[in-house]
Amino acid sequence: MRGSRWCLEAVPLTDEPRGRIRHRSRARRASVLAWWLAASGCGHLDFGALGASDASAVGDGADSEPVDALPACASVGFAPAPSPTAAMGPRDLVMVDLDGDGKLDVASVDESGALTVLIGNGDGTFQPAVIYASDVDNWSIAVGDLNGDSKPDLVAGNFNANTESVFINNGDGTFKAKVDYATGAGPQSSAIGDVNDDGKLDVVVADYSANTVSVLLGNGDGTLRAKTDVATNAGPYSVAVVDLNHDGKPDLAVADQGGCGGCNGNYVSVLLGHGDGTFASKVDYATGSATQPWHITSSDFDRDGNADLAVANNYGASASAETISILRGDGHGAFQPHKDTPTDPYPWYLAVADFDADGKPDLVVANGQSNSVSLLLGNGDATFRPKTDFPAANQPLAVAVGDLDGDGRPDVVTADSNASSLTVLLLSCTL
DSSP states (O other): OOHHHHHHHHHOHHHHHHHHHHTTTTHHHHHHHHHHHHHHHHOOOOOOOOHHHHHTTSOSSOOOOOOOOOOOOOOEEEEEOOOOOOSSSSSEEEOOOSSSSSEEEEEEEEESEEEEOOOOOOSSOOOOOOOOOHHHHHHEEEEEEESSSOOOOOEETTTTTTTEEEEEEEESSOOOOEEEEEOOSSEEEEEEETTSSSSSSEEEEEETTTEEEEEEEBBBSOBBOEEEEOSSSSSEEEEEEEEESSSSSSSEEEEEEOOOOOTTEEEEEEEOOSSSSOOOOOEEEOOOOOOOOOEEEEHHHHOOOEEEEEEEETTTTTTTGOOEEEEOOOSSBBBBOOOEEEEESEEEEEEETTTTTSSSSSEEEEEEETEEEEEEOOOSOOBBBEEEEEEOOSSSSEEEOOOSSSSSOOOOEETTTTBEEEEEEEEEEEO
């Protein structure tokens, strides 16, 4: 699947995770890859279309000892694990194997200007935090191999400095000092993908105050070229890089918040990629009146083989507007009108995974005002069962998904923006 190649490159898997994936069935490998893609912001993975050749591309092709997929869960829940310490006010995070030991790690950014790296022990706990200097008022982090050494690097958006910081991985979970690149005003969200099809990962940034998306093409050695800007609606708050029309070229989906109580916002902007790092003019899709869309991600929620979009709508003045909007894609880059699912107050970020192993993508949502995480199990037709809420710490802002304890099932970590810690929730499955 050529359209998935650029996204797989953005989530490098080390030898040990590849080995773990290769001994599982085709369905299980699809599920494992889905959480990696969702956690990195890559977006859509067709749960039913991942062929054996595609799955082995992230392994070594040794499928001599396949085992059955993990059994589906009759019910699922989350058990809290010890909360690791982070720098003050974590706002965004990613989950990825940073040191190549086959165990997932966590990196977060925060309002104080720090990058926090937590190396995982493989049982849901972490080693003491290591802090790297970034810039004050970080709002976003993304992961990808920017210099072609198969080690995941990090980028962080610095809202007040109008820059994107690049942190190159030394391969052992430590990082070189940051290098900054100019963005538009108010970089709010970061994503990584090969938008010009040269085999080198690029960085895309939603510039909240400039009403643009900045595209910084990668040179393949960890450095980035000067930005080019693409117009969005007012207040672009989140950007996802995903192939929306099956042409093998990454497209952009942007949640436009408005920035002034919803003025000129409440939209998703879709910008179809030309495959050379440039994009067609935006096409807008409404998310509802006064919704202020905050975060966007993608998956095939109705299992028709086309990428759909999920948007967290965060508008505290109206409880009815605090929803998750699903926009179903037609496979040609266009979308049906939004259908909404209620969640708790102030839904900020959301992530996709198959939590109950039934082959249908589910959602998990960080709810800032209620200090909770909502789990919405998917029906496989772009609708969801009623939410189940689980407690988090003080004002969870962002959420990431991955297997932290080695049981093959996705766990959850939230960035708790009014605390100096992260909430870790380990999945419990009743068969």
